[in-house]
Amino acid sequence: MKFLDIGEVAERSGMRPSALRYYEEVGLISSIARSGLRRQFPPEVLLQLKLIAMGKSAGFSLDEISGMFGGNGAPDLPRALLHEKADELDRQIGELAALRDTLRHVADCPAPSHMECPTFRRLVDVAGRRSGTKRQKRGPKGGGGGGD
Known part of the structure; x- marks a missing residue:
């Protein structure tokens, strides 16, 4: 088996050697040997980094x-957590799509003033309700009492 030194891993993965050393320090990846002062990694480290x-x-x-990595570095992916994150991403995608649509409407709206446009006002109201819902779920900004 041919091992990859830290320079080769950095080049192939597009990551800085300092990031690779940090990932090793926190246990995300493991070098298996040294050649002089250079860390040596198994080829599987490239999949781990991806x-x-x-x-x-x-x-x-x-x-x-x-x-999400087992003791041997192989992926051990928690399916329930992945579903939760996928659901969260779906919500974010919906919010970003609504924001994109609002921006496009504002850019293309023929009304003389955006405040005269009923669609713009409706979109702002919807965005305000979403923002208020987020703040209620997460608590007030700054964690203190009072307003923003």
Whole structure:
């Protein structure tokens, strides 16, 4: 089996060596040997790094991602947690689509003033209700009492 040194892993994965050293420090990946001062990794580390990048893109923390790898570094993906994250992404996609549609409407609206446009006012009302719902779920900003 041919091992990859840290420079090769960095080049193939597009990650900085400092990130690879950090991932090793927190237990996300493991080097298996050294050649001089250079860490050596098994080729499977490239798949692990892709999974880590995908997990980060999906919004998982490094601690959550770490829990998705078994003791031997093989993925051990918690299906229920993945479903929860997929549902969360669906909600975000819906919110972003509504925001995109609002922006397009505002950009293309023929009304002389956006405040005169009933569609714009309706879209703002809907966005305000969504924002208020989020704030209620998460609590007030800053964690203190009072307003924003």
